[in-house]
Amino acid sequence: MSLQDSAHVSGGQHRVSSALANLHALGVRHAVMQAGMSTASGPKLAGAVSAVGGIGTLGLHDVSVWESVIEQTKAEAQGRPMCANLLLPYTRRRHVEILIRQRVPMVTLFWGHAPQLIRQLQSHDVFVFQQIGSEEEARKALDAGIDGLIVQGLEAGGHVRAQARLETLLPRISELSAELPVFAAGGVYSAKDAAHAVALGADGVCSGTRFLLTPESHIHEAYRQRLLDADSTMLTHLFGLGWPDLHRVVPNAATDRWCDEDGAIPTWLHRLNAAFSFTRKIVPMKAGIAKAQQPGRPFFSPALMDSHMPAELVEATALYAGEHIARIRRLESAANVVRELARGLEAGNNQVAVSG
Known part of the structure; x- marks a missing residue:
């Protein structure tokens, strides 16, 4: 138009x-x-x-x-x-x-x-x-x-x-x-x-x-491929260390480990994420903890997976995507x-x- x-x-x-x-x-x-x-x-x-x-x-x-x-x-x-x-x-x-x-x-x-x-x-x-x-x-x-x-x-x-x-x-x-x-x-x-x-x-x-x-787009190829293959998304607070608000992602090993079927996370984990909110204005916006994230370790930042991160982080970082991701192939x-x-x-x- x-x-x-x-x-x-x-x-x-x-x-x-x-x-x-x-x-x-x-x-x-x-x-x-x-x-x-x-x-x-x-x-x-x-x-x-x-x-x-x-x-x-x-x-x-x-x-x-x-x-x-x-x-x-x-x-x-x-x-x-x-x-x-x-x-x-x-x-x-x-x-x-x-x-x-x-x-x-x-x-x-x-x-x-x-x-x-x-x-x-x-x-x-x-x-x-x-x-x-x-x-x-x-x-x-x-x-x-x-x-x-x-x-x-x-x-x-x-x-x-x-x-x-x-x-x-x-x-x-x-x-x-x-x-x-x-x-x-x-x-x-x-x-x-x-x-x-x-x-x-x-x-x-x-x-x-x-x-x-x-x-x-400046995202990792493993992230890009996971979106192309995705059939569903979930709303969760999991990737909320320092920013404990709702986000929509494609499921991965981290969500399988810590989220229930509706995307909810344990109360103590939500409180942990909220406790780090003070870092938003004092910590540089760099990969930081994201590069050390693992599916079994309950520290998940909002950082997305860019092209500089190791491919295995596709299972431990936020794979942000819209609800109708399956329409894009x-x-x-x-x-x-x-x-x-x-x-x-x-x-x-x-x-x-x-x-x-």
Whole structure:
């Protein structure tokens, strides 16, 4: 979908979204966002998505390399605008200072409420998205003056803020924010999914899992293959040392050892994870304990398995993936994923125009 032709349904009326026009003015061609997934969405992936006209999002990296990975992403984006993800529990002041100095035009915020940060970024002409998982979070973000919303459904992979499925939550959020762009996240893998998101009230789509399964994502080949072979996922708190919140993963030996059929972990293990929450702002965002993780040892960090880790860690690290992972059985280039999702958005908007 070209943003010049983008449209939205609100209260039964067909309208052109002024906020999407603002994104078009930044240089974005397609309302297709690749989710910021820590080191998995490094410069190669984020740059490839931006280069083809989508919104490529650099995942949050340790502050020691933050400026260099932003510069690399800009180079990969070939003059197109990039986005950067600020995972709020791990964001430091230096992350923000570097973003502003590097003139990054778009930022996504996740896992928290930061009205002062929103105002700070906007004062430097940064377009700020907030990813939310409930109406309450959406209202807070709107009250804080957010520029755009990403609505996460319960189907999503990784850390799950959502309290309902996209089918239920998205139409309600869309009605709340008629003047702002609303992107749908959670199980959006194909053109058909994107068209359906438009029917639910979305202006654009955001996908993580589909972009994980591209050659450009910075994940270990063993992790990539495990996702291609996966038939199911589970919601659990297992990989929560320092970040004891719910996440969706593909099962492995660690989940077999410590989780019950519903993904629940022993109470003492959940408390252990919570006890290390203080480390989020003082410990560098590096592999650390992840490289020493073993299925039988109850210390599991949120770190995902990047290409630098040993292959055997596929049984002991978080294999983040969306609920409908079994629908993806092959790799596609990041550019092809953007184009397919954009076709779906265009089809959905054409259908809206006809029915409207």
